[in-house]
Amino acid sequence: xxxxxxxxxxxxxxxxxxxxxxxxxxxxxxxxxxxxxxxxxxxxxxxxxxxxxxxxxxxxxxxxxx
Amino acid sequence: xxxxxxxxxxxxxxxxxxxxxxxxxxxxxxxxxxxxxxxxxxxxxxxxxxxxxxxxxxxxxxxxxxxxxxxxxxxxxxxxxxxxxxxxxxxxxxxxxxxxxxxxxxxxxxxxxxxxxxxxxxxxxxxxxxxxxxxxxxxxxxxxxxxxxxxxxxxxxxxxxxxxxxxxxxxxxxxxxxxxxxxxxxxxxxxxxxxxxxxxxxxxxxxxxxx
Numbered sequence: 350x351x352x353x354x355x356x357x358x359x360x361x362x363x364x365x366x367x368x369x370x371x372x373x374x375x376x377x378x379x380x381x382x383x384x385x386x387x388x389x390x391x392x393x394x395x396x397x398x399x400x401x402x403x404x405x406x407x408x409x410x411x412x413x414x415x
Numbered sequence: 416x417x418x419x420x421x422x423x424x425x426x427x428x429x430x431x432x433x434x435x436x437x438x439x440x441x442x443x444x445x446x447x448x449x450x451x452x453x454x455x456x457x458x459x460x461x462x463x464x465x466x467x468x469x470x471x472x473x474x475x476x477x478x479x480x481x482x483x484x485x486x487x488x489x490x491x492x493x494x495x496x497x498x499x500x501x502x503x504x505x506x507x508x509x510x511x512x513x514x515x516x517x518x519x520x521x522x523x524x525x526x527x528x529x530x531x532x533x534x535x536x537x538x539x540x541x542x543x544x545x546x547x548x549x550x551x552x553x554x555x556x557x558x559x560x561x562x563x564x565x566x567x568x569x570x571x572x573x574x575x576x577x578x579x580x581x582x583x584x585x586x587x588x589x590x591x592x593x594x595x596x597x598x599x600x601x602x603x604x605x606x607x608x609x610x611x612x613x614x615x616x617x618x619x620x621x622x623x624x625x626x
Contacts, residue, residue, distance in 0.1 A: 412589065413561075413588045414561040
């Protein structure tokens with residue numbers, strides 16, 4: 350299944366949740382902002398959202414320094 | 416008119432200058448990104464700021480931040496406000512010497528049209544970005560500006576029409592890379608340029624992306 354992530358079609362296991370996707374990518378949840386179909390999704394909700402092929406995601410993962 | 420505004424009038428017409436003056440900019444963090452971005456915005460004609468930083472100036476800040484030796488020990492928000500007024504005495508600053516918390520983040524920049532994420536840790540950057548993406552304000556954040564070399568890696572990423580992210584997205588200080596003046600200042604300058612372009616109506620800029 351393909352999901353639009355940051356403007357690119359990305360292969361994702363059907364039924365995978367957002368929390369599982371972030372873990373699979375090796376990203377630290379506390380450094381990540383996810384926009385799911387144009388809405389910011391708080392971290393507590395990632396486990397309850399299964400990805401579908403209609404989804405548009407923007408994922409930003411921050412690194413430190415300023 | 417002071418010397419800066421007299422000089423600026425040579426480059427920008429009154430309509431543009433007015434648009435710039437009327438934009439209130441909130442800056443979260445008065446470190447390497449925030450102090451340099453603020454300086455460039457003041458030189459571009461911005462005069463209305465909210466500066467938030469809990470910290471005082473230390474020796475280890477002088478390698479990249481817009482401060483001077485005699486300001487060591489001063490609150491950064493005070494030192495930065497003083498330095499900005501050296502460039503333009505008409506600058507108005509609401510100084511907040513405090514940490515931004517999950518309780519305060521949503522309201523601290525309520526009166527600003529633009530928010531600059533200029534903080535240190537990934538967790539703080541995340542908190543600010545989650546609060547101000549889709550807030551109706553322009554959000555300009557930064558991620559990946561440590562180290563030196565290959566400075567073209569510090570790119571402008573358009574996450575959506577009102578959220579821009581500057582950096583290479585991977586060179587964090589947690590990778591053991593020190594924050595050095597050239598790349599930190601490049602990132603701060605790109606943040607300032609996005610804001611200027613947005614205010615003058617020349618966006619979108621940059622390529623789409625974010626992971």
